[in-house]
Amino acid sequence: MSRIKNAFNKKPQRVLNVYCTAGFPALDSTLDVMLALQDNGADLIELGMPYSDPLADGPVIQDSSAIALANGMTIEKLFEQLTGFRNKITIPVILMGYMNPVLQYGFEAFCAKAAEVGVDGLILPDLPQYEFEAEYGAIVKKYGLDFIFLVTPETAEDRIKQLDKLSSGFLYAVSSSSTTGNDKDFNAVEKYLERLQSLKLTNPVLVGFGIKDKETFDAASKYTNGAIIGSAFIKAIGGKENVQQATKEFLTSVLK
């Protein structure tokens, strides 16, 4: 059983997945941030691989990516940092990023290396269903990695079901059609989450985009298995000397 599946079996509700950008705020803070997330109640970690042109992300994550790149972060460097990380970190880790850097590394080499260092799954928002089925999905599976698709309020029901079928680990429900870090009215979002709940999907569902504090985390968790926090966490640790302390304070405020 995959580590992600196992985590959801053990704790099916109020699952908190926190996004952090590799190499942010400092090049060598990646592992410190991940450890602090694990120690302070995160159930999963979504580790962002910085990219120069992150289309699906808002300004907060883009800025953190630009800082990480300026710090010298690369996929090569990230894999170096992650080598041996399983000695300290036991919760599932998902790599999130964009196709271009992954293609440049070599898609298969990337999957092989990710699996080798102990990564559990991938989120590549600009790898769509057709391409996944035609070419890349088989490679992801070959290395035993989970692959998480996104769905949005605009995604038709039959397509949600298809994407659920192709996903493993969990399904990523974008709370509204927007880039990350946007504030949206949460009442409209609740309707959509109720609809998702009624579809009885095979994968657990985590809600992302617009989740920033205890209130939004609680609201998202009411209808789904939990939520993903990204931009709000990046803001909380940005420019902080002591990332462990900043992470602890942030998670405490969300989970209190």
Added chain:
Amino acid sequence: MGQETFQQPNEHGYYGKFGGAFIPEMLHRNVEELRTKYLEIINEPSFKEEYAYLLKDYVGRPSPLYLAERLSEKLGTNIYLKREDLNHTGAHKINNAIGQVLLAQRLGKKRIIAETGAGQHGVATATVCALKGLECIVYMGEKDIERQAPNVARMKMLGATVVPATSGSKTLKDATNEAIRDWINNPVDTHYVIGSVVGPHPYPDMVARFQSIISEEIRKQLKEKTGSELPTHVVACVGGGSNAAGAFFHFLDELSVQLVAVEAAGHGIDSGMSAVATKLGTVGVLHGSKNLVMQTADGQVVEPHSISAGLDYPGIGPLHAHLYESGRGKFIYATDDEAVEAAFELTKLEGIIPALESSHALAGLKQLNLTKKDIVVVCLSGRGDKDMSTYMKYVK
């Protein structure tokens, strides 16, 4: 077996191994709506009629095919200039802007967004939005806003909102990112008018079709002038590649016609300050399609350089990537200096001040070993008014 046609991609938007639609799920509905409806709409009689009417009476088409006698004499060959510079708004960009805005109206969209580099596509889109009474938002890199002030003023006068792209390198690629983000955030009422043959399927094919009027006219006009529809060469500059796609389109499957694409070599191809995406790029995904992308070993997109803002793009449309890789197209490049020199040469010999983009195509002519037997069509994609501040630096 070779591919049957170079004109159209396959049903998934692939020209050879380039193209596709690498988009996040947030864009799926909009792009899928376009993909399933664009052919039907642009083939409707009412659409065709309105499009043809506006191209004729509003844009001023057909644009002349002009035999540049003095330039021909100097180069020892026969040069015909396809005068897209005489179009309303001063470049070929209006052909596509009209097509897409008419399409957007038929899709029920109320809000038009666009990206722009030098401002030509932004001006064209703002123009058509003014004509149709539609809201228009143009994303433009903060740096480009500074260096293209006259076009920014034109867009504002036309009623468009010009939004500075402040992320990344603050130029065309970032303006494109911002426009895509706007579309993600406004998934229902908005159409994104992409200005070149880039972006996810069906954009490259759609834009190529709207620009194909250029080669459709060339065939007719050349027949009248020379007795043959087919030239020996068609030469056009390529950034993303929309004027080249239009100029090549109806010759793509005429294998006797040599298709010559001229990229921008900036300070020189090995200077680190150039935009030759074919030779300097590797296969990658940029702005929703697989194409040739200038990037670092780690897959970060590199900021290109060209004196011409319209060629200052780190990728190339998938149609062109395929023409390059298959050998169907001949890809050459011209430096900033060569382009400026060619601009002055055309101005002096023919009394036509070309856009800096088009000047690259003119500069490419010298690399072709042309003879008196050749019939060469050059796509003069735009006029040089917008580039006067650059040209003035070279006037002694």
